[in-house]
Amino acid sequence: MSRHSNTNANANASTSANASTGGESRRFPIDLERGLPALDGATLRAHAGLLLAVSLMALPLVIAALISFGTRATFTSVSELSLETAAQNYHDVLFRYDMGQYMLNSLLMSVIVVIGKLAVSLLAALAIVYYRFPFKNAVFGVVLLTLMLPVPVRIVPLFQLAADLGWANSFAALTIPYLASATTVFLLRQHFLSIPASLVESAKLDGVGPLRFLAFVLIPMSKGMIAGVSVIMFIYSWNQYLWPLLIVDDQSMQVAQVGIRLLQGVVESGDIAWPLMMAGSIVTLVPPLAVLIIFRKPLLETFGVE
Amino acid sequence: MASIELTDLTKRFDDVTAVDGIDLEARDGEFLVVVGPSGCGKSTTLRCIAGLESPTAGTVRIGDEDVTAQEPHERDIAMVFQNYALYPHMTAERNMTFGMRSATDFSSAEIDRRVAQAAATLGIDDLLDRKPSALSGGEQQRVALGRAIVRDPAVFLMDEPLSNLDAKLRVQMRTELSRLHEELGTTTVYVTHDQTEAMTLGDRVVVMNDGRIQQVDTPQELYDYPSNRFVAEFIGDPAMNMLEVTLEAGSSDPIVRHEAFTIEVPNAPETEALDGGRAVLGFRPEDASIADRGTSPTGSVPDRRRTGRGDSERTTGPIEATVQVTEPLGDTLLCYCRAGDDEFKVQTAPRTGRAAGDAVTLTLDADRLHLFDLETGEAIYHSDTDRERRAATPEP
Numbered sequence: 001m002s003r004h005s006n007t008n009a010n011a012n013a014s015t016s017a018n019a020s021t022g023g024e025s026r027r028f029p030i031d032l033e034r035g036l037p038a039l040d041g042a043t044l045r046a047h048a049g050l051l052l053a054v055s056l057m058a059l060p061l062v063i064a065a066l067i068s069f070g071t072r073a074t075f076t077s078v079s080e081l082s083l084e085t086a087a088q089n090y091h092d093v094l095f096r097y098d099m100g101q102y103m104l105n106s107l108l109m110s111v112i113v114v115i116g117k118l119a120v121s122l123l124a125a126l127a128i129v130y131y132r133f134p135f136k137n138a139v140f141g142v143v144l145l146t147l148m149l150p151v152p153v154r155i156v157p158l159f160q161l162a163a164d165l166g167w168a169n170s171f172a173a174l175t176i177p178y179l180a181s182a183t184t185v186f187l188l189r190q191h192f193l194s195i196p197a198s199l200v201e202s203a204k205l206d207g208v209g210p211l212r213f214l215a216f217v218l219i220p221m222s223k224g225m226i227a228g229v230s231v232i233m234f235i236y237s238w239n240q241y242l243w244p245l246l247i248v249d250d251q252s253m254q255v256a257q258v259g260i261r262l263l264q265g266v267v268e269s270g271d272i273a274w275p276l277m278m279a280g281s282i283v284t285l286v287p288p289l290a291v292l293i294i295f296r297k298p299l300l301e302t303f304g305v306e
Numbered sequence: 307m308a309s310i311e312l313t314d315l316t317k318r319f320d321d322v323t324a325v326d327g328i329d330l331e332a333r334d335g336e337f338l339v340v341v342g343p344s345g346c347g348k349s350t351t352l353r354c355i356a357g358l359e360s361p362t363a364g365t366v367r368i369g370d371e372d373v374t375a376q377e378p379h380e381r382d383i384a385m386v387f388q389n390y391a392l393y394p395h396m397t398a399e400r401n402m403t404f405g406m407r408s409a410t411d412f413s414s415a416e417i418d419r420r421v422a423q424a425a426a427t428l429g430i431d432d433l434l435d436r437k438p439s440a441l442s443g444g445e446q447q448r449v450a451l452g453r454a455i456v457r458d459p460a461v462f463l464m465d466e467p468l469s470n471l472d473a474k475l476r477v478q479m480r481t482e483l484s485r486l487h488e489e490l491g492t493t494t495v496y497v498t499h500d501q502t503e504a505m506t507l508g509d510r511v512v513v514m515n516d517g518r519i520q521q522v523d524t525p526q527e528l529y530d531y532p533s534n535r536f537v538a539e540f541i542g543d544p545a546m547n548m549l550e551v552t553l554e555a556g557s558s559d560p561i562v563r564h565e566a567f568t569i570e571v572p573n574a575p576e577t578e579a580l581d582g583g584r585a586v587l588g589f590r591p592e593d594a595s596i597a598d599r600g601t602s603p604t605g606s607v608p609d610r611r612r613t614g615r616g617d618s619e620r621t622t623g624p625i626e627a628t629v630q631v632t633e634p635l636g637d638t639l640l641c642y643c644r645a646g647d648d649e650f651k652v653q654t655a656p657r658t659g660r661a662a663g664d665a666v667t668l669t670l671d672a673d674r675l676h677l678f679d680l681e682t683g684e685a686i687y688h689s690d691t692d693r694e695r696r697a698a699t700p701e702p
Contacts, residue, residue: 198391201358206405206457207379216404220395 061285068278089279097266099280101252102259107287109174109244109255110237114230116179121229125188126214130200140189147182151243159246169250178237184229187302191225192218228302231295235288256284308369308382308460308493309334310355315364317350324350326517327364332461332495337487339496339508343540347517348497349465355495356385356463368461379409381461384454388466390446392438398449399434402456410457417456424455427489428482444475451483455490462494468503480506501541505529513537530674530690535586535683538676544591544640547650550680551587562587562677566646567625572672572689585686588676591640591651596658596666597624623669627652629662643668 067074068089069081094100127133128140151158158177167173195218203213219226241257248254254262263280266273292299310332317325325347332338340348353359355366357378365374373381392401399421406417425431428448438446447467454462467483468476484507487494498504504511505525513520513528513536520540521533532538538546554561559570564587627643627650634640634656641652641660652668654660675689 196389196391198387198389199393201356201378202385202387202391202453203405204358205356205378205383205385207377207409208405209409212408216408217393217395221393 061282064278064281068275068282070275072275085275086279089275090283093263093276093279093283097259097263097276097280098251099256099259099263099283102254102256103284103287105174105253106238106256106284109171109240110234112171112175113178113237114233116175117181117184117233118226118230120179121181121184121188122214122219122226124185125192126210126218128185128189129192130210140185143182143185145182146180151177155242155246158243162247167247169248169253171253173247174240174244174253174255177243178240181233184233187225187229188222191222195221224298224301227295227298228300231291231299232302234291238288260284309336309367310338310461310493310495311365311367312351312355313365313367315351315354315366316362317347317354317359318362323517325354325361328514328517328519330512330519330522332493335491335493337484337494337496337507337509338512339498339504339510340512340514341498341501341504341508341540342514342520344499346514348499348512348514351514352385352463352465352495352497355461356383357381382459383461383463384457384459385463385465386447386450386454386467388469390438390450390470392446392450392453394438397435397437398430398441398452401438401449402434402453405453406457420456420458421452424452427455427486428452443471444479447471447479451486455486460493462492462496464494464496466498467496469498469500476503483507501543505541511541513540515540531685531688532588532676533685535588535678535685538588538678538685542590544651544653546588546590546676547594548678549587549648549650551585553583553585553677564646564648566627566648567623569622569625569670570672571622571675571677571687572620584680586678586680586683588678589670589674591653592638593671593674594625594650594652594668595621595671596641596652596654596660597669620672621669622672622675623667625668625670627666627668629660629664629666631662632660641666 066081069083069086071085072080094103124143128136128143133139162168162173162177165172167176199217200213203217208216239257240255241261244255245258245261248258251262260277260280263277264272266276268276310330312328312330314327314329315325316323316327328347328351330351340351342348350359354361355368357366357373357376357380361374365372367373368381368383392398393404396404402421402424403417406412406420407414412420421434422431425434428451430445430448430452433441433445433449438449441449447470450467464483468479471479480503483496487507496503496507498507505528508525510522511525511528512522515536521528521537523531528537528541532541532546535548539548549564552563554563559572562569562571562585625645627645629641630644630649631642632639633642637656638653639656639658639660641654643650643652643666660666673690676685677687678685
């Protein structure tokens with residue numbers, strides 16, 4: 001009996017270790033009969049590979065986190081880290097250097113962009129899939145063509161346009177250029193195409209209008225897909241740097257990614273305040289990470305992983 | 307309730323003509339079945355009636371109204387689809403009411419009353435709270451039927467509604483559909499590729515091929531008097547045998563000459579032009595009997611079909627043939643026989659011990675012979691002459 005509880009503890013340890021390395025659906029294989037985990041070479045190699053990959057990817061983040069807990073730009077020993085310093089750093093970053101405000105701006109911008117993009121893309125996909133209009137395929141082709149023209153490519157005319165419209169330093173400038181999304185239209189279109197045509201026809205026979213059909217049939221049937229693309233859109237929007245940097249020069253309107261850049265201007269004893277920058281980076285990381293964790297399942301479904 | 311009238315209905319998709327100028331009428335309260343092989347245009351015809359396709363030419367009338375240009379929801383129809391078309395995220399009840407609540411001004415109480423009534427009719431009272439994924443295929447189809455019934459439309463359109471069910475359930479649902487139609491009396495157009503479904507359900511059956519109507523008739527008339535080769539071979543299972551023959555004038559009745567046999571055909575067609583001409587002889591496997599050698603050719607095999615046909619005991623033959631393959635079906639034994647270079651099927655009594663290689667003598671029911679034009683496939687002649695008499699008596 002004691003042996004069994006012991007192995008159970010082992011098993012728990014290995015599953016949690018496993019979960020932390022990112023494989024949530026893969027359970028460590030345990031043979032209860034023998035009370036020992038069934039290990040073979042292939043499993044071991046796979047896990048070693050995963051561990052290595054995750055460590056490599058996590059390393060910069062770990063270093064950033066460690067530096068944000070100290071007072072200097074280099075990390076030499078654990079004894080230099082203190083929670084008090086960390087609290088001070090994070091407090092300074094958020095309130096003294098306005099990262100809190102920037103993050104709020106980022107959040108607002110990202111939420112507007114996500115909702116706006118969804119609204120535009122849902123309507124566009126609805127039109128492309130369920131309506132007959134001339135040059136439909138050509139229109140869809142043009143929509144896809146915009147994938148080749150991301151914001152950085154058209155940033156100069158875009159700046160000119162936004163400036164002429166008097167949108168500088170406004171949420172209009174931050175969000176409106178991002179409202180159209182070929183990727184989202186494409187993904188929703190593919191999803192709508194997979195919904196049987198007879199559902200639409202049945203709605204047509206019943207006299208259910210297109211918007212009602214969208215709201216009560218298409219959207220509920222596409223929940224997973226919508227949640228998945230929303231996550232991608234949110235992170236994409238949250239990570240915008242170049243465009244806000246150009247179009248916003250009022251610091252109270254600035255966004256988090258540019259905020260990190262602004263932290264470079266904080267100079268302490270003749271040196272860039274790296275701990276503050278790292279603290280800023282870490283807090284900026286939190287919202288997209290939270291979104292990823294919360295919407296992990298629909299996101300994986302969107303890409304057909306699960 | 308309403309009648310449906312199609313006039314010169316044509317539907318072309320690019321260069322494919324799916325429906326080629328058909329004229330058809332479904333009478334008020336009739337159960338009209340449209341049957342044909344896949345790609346014959348039957349579904350397209352139905353979709354034109356529904357308004358899901360707009361015809362290239364021709365008109366659709368429902369009741370006294372020309373609905374050709376109307377939207378589907380203006381036509382007062384309900385359609386049942388092959389894949390049920392239930393909304394997967396809604397309960398059965400919501401599936402039944404969604405359309406009504408969305409686009410009609412019925413009161414909630416009225417809708418609830420109708421749902422309760424439809425659910426009782428279909429025996430799905432207990433399933434109303436379930437989502438389609440928790441329902442079996444048959445139950446889903448019932449819900450789909452319920453959705454059609456609650457709207458109390460003038461016309462039901464059904465597009466192969468039983469095709470996704472397993473064989474046993476299909477037979478059961480078939481009976482239920484018949485009962486439902488009896489109860490509701492709503493004009494129904496039912497599309498299927500299954501001739502058994504067509505025969506059992508239809509007041510009248512429309513046989514379609516290549517976008518054209520081949521024949522419209524009651525099931526029995528279709529079976530007895532197919533108007534061309536296509537109908538003859540499509541209706542009936544196993545299919546009618548078709549043998550190429552030469553027509554000759556005989557002493558009393560004309561003679562049909564095949565390389566392996568010569569038989570007389572009674573109640574001859576008067577067309578002298580056929581003398582010496584080539585034609586196709588059609589007879590059904592169930593209208594041929596194996597006569598044991600040395601005995602009288604008639605009556606050697608219990609004949610199920612003749613019940614009810616009374617006096618008709620005349621046979622013609624004999625045909626010498628060899629059994630090639632046998633297929634025991636339990637109630638009958640299907641023999642694939644060969645005479646000359648032609649092979650044909652004969653349905654015989656079971657447990658007779660016939661086996662491949664047996665030489666047999668066949669006789670044919672002299673009242674169940676058909677001749678078809680070799681070129682056009684049109685029926686030249688049916689040996690049964692009761693048609694006029696039978697057409698006069700009302701259908702059961």
